[in-house]
Amino acid sequence: MNGMVFAILAATIATVLSGIGSAKGVGSAAQTSMGVLSEDSSMFGKMLVLTLLPGTQGLYGFIVGFIIMISCGILGGNEPTLMQGLGYLAASLAIGFGGMFSGFAQGKAAVAGISMCAKDEKNFSKAMVSVTLVEIYALLAFIVSLLMVISIPGMKI
């Protein structure tokens, strides 16, 4: 019995959970920005940037999922042992949960940023900076997942 099923589950968790976070974040930001755009469509560029900021978590999750796939025998690499499969599963939890909850939080920050920017366009850079600050926690989760995932094929477990 090898760990293939767990590796697949790991790729799924990494991609889906962080995707949920991003989807919810971008979704609520998009709703607010459309409200602003209905008043003044010339702000589209700025609104787009603020709306997309919570979208990176999904991308991080996808990258981790993709790396699992290319190293566990789905798109290349060797089939993992049972323990390696479980290792993938454990590693994917970091970006899964980190991405999901930071996506929620960044979505809320983006909504506030959009409202601020709607009042005065000059606030755009401040809004952008503040919203990006949430990003670091998704990034840290991603790094942790990533470093574990790329070192699992070399582990003798």
Add this chain to the structure above:
Amino acid sequence: MKMKSVRIIALKKDRKRILEHIQDSSLVHIRHFDECENGFERVDTSAQLQQFERNAALTEQALKILDRVAPEKKSLLSSFKGRREIEPEEIGKIAASSVKVIGICNKICDLDKQLADSAAERVRIKTALAQLEAWKNLDIPMNTPDTANTAVFLGSLPKGYDNTSLSEALAAAAPDLLFEFEIIFSSSNITCLFLVTPKSQKETADNALRTLGFSRPLNPTSKTPSEKAKRFRKKDGELVRKSEKDLETLKTYARYRESIEDTQDYFVLRSEKYKVISELDQTKNVFILYGYVPEDDCEKLSEICKRAAPDCIIEYEDAEDDAPVKLKNNAFAEPAESIVTMYSPPSKKDVDPTPIMAFFFYFFFGMMFSDAGYGLILIIATTIGLKLLKPDRKMKNNLNLFRYCGVATVIWGLIFGSIFGDAPAVVYTMVTGKAITMQQLLPWPILDTQKDALTIMILSIALGLVHVLAGMCCKFYVCLKSKDYAGAFFDTGLWMTMLIGFAVLGAGIAAGEILIKIGAGIAIVSAVGLVLTQGRDKKGIFGKLFGGLGSLYDITSYISDLLSYSRLLALGLTTGVMAQVFNMLSTLLGTSIPGIIYMIVIFLVGHAITIGLNALGSYVHTMRLQYVEMFSKFYDGGGKPFEPFSLNSKKFKIKNSNDQ
């Protein structure tokens, strides 16, 4: 840069010329006093000001209307473009044509209002037509009067009836009523009917119908409903034609867009000038202008004023502490001024942090963005922008900022062995079929962000230590300058030696016993020093001791500051990994022709995403490292920015004027 406060005294007849020259040169930050000096008075220019502002608002409105009906095609790059240069004489032409342009703006606004009125009228007609729809089968006028013997009722009941049910309802309401009726229209909730009764029974019929909820039409006319509807339709058609014509006329006005924009600038400039005039202290014959001017520009200012008005008097004095601040840096540091100003301009007590911050800004940005290919794109894009667009000073600085960042990015990219991720290796593998890593491909030793992550983490924190120490050195210098020796040596110096001690100790763990001992020694001596000195403001021996011990707790804030630099690794790693993943994705379909097309598309899109996300992340997090980790050590800010009285126009600038 050192500021001088300046006082210009001149004859009133030269007022206009002097102010115009000062505005052109943008050298002077004008001071505004609430109170007028004794013996002087102020001129009330509010009437003219209002006039100018109204005109500026009118042009703004007209431009908005034009943007709506005839949008201007704008390229993405146009927002980077500098203002158009015009000859000094041209401003006279703009002034001369301003009356005409204002007339055009008025016409534009009128036409727009007419369009809006027509649209509203059409809505009214539509509602009226909808109401008439129910009556279209009636072939007599809506206000048909009673005849000699019969009373006529035309109106609606709020319920659906057919012939039988209506007869029954009427009979129930008034048993002995004689009537004849015709149902014109009936639906589930309305019945339009025409009813006649003998004139003698008019009262009875009226009462009976009222109990059923009868109501007469709101505005009956002497036309039949179908005729009336025809009229409405005709009027609607006329309105549509008129609106179309108005819209066409409106669109032809788009050719005036440029002159309207110029006129708007002209009125904004004039209203600014009049605002300054209203703040000048004046007597019957002379006026005084107070302001600040950078020391280096004093001569230039004198020359300009003398040229404008030979008999004016200019006096300079050293500026007080609350003078506005103008930063002056060399070409390397100047682009980073905007980063400092975004935080807060330096106050009189601060040193200008721009030079030292500029270096670390480029350096850290490069480490986070860390890809030679992306850095090259930044350099090329900003260089093209600088060459082609001739941007204003502010935009020029921003482009230069990213150009320097690009250079740092290329350097770090080469150190990390990342050129569009591992694109060269991927291409090599595709062509030859042999697997290869970037390390094997590049002739110099590289730090692989994934394999050597721990090394880079340590490097990041070491660089962070250098950054923090640089900030503390600034604090040391500031304290010495203000003769606060205790602050310099005890508060700052001891912490610096403490941090250095820990650094040596850390190096010792890798290098050997002796360094550990030296490092620990330095750290312990510094700690003892801190305990002895940090409580010096407290009363009593115990107060001093506990104050000193408590201050050691600050070590946590230094540790968290240093750990914060791990984001250098995090962002650098993310850039590399994202680039590699997109490279990998792009090669999935192999080397067939569709595969190559797919590869090119994914490669371009993927790297565009990576550049966008990571450039933004690197910019923000570099800024955070400067603001939170470094500035907190020594920089207070809170100065006033130097805002010279200048041509604050959007579209044009006058040639040869000193553009600051």
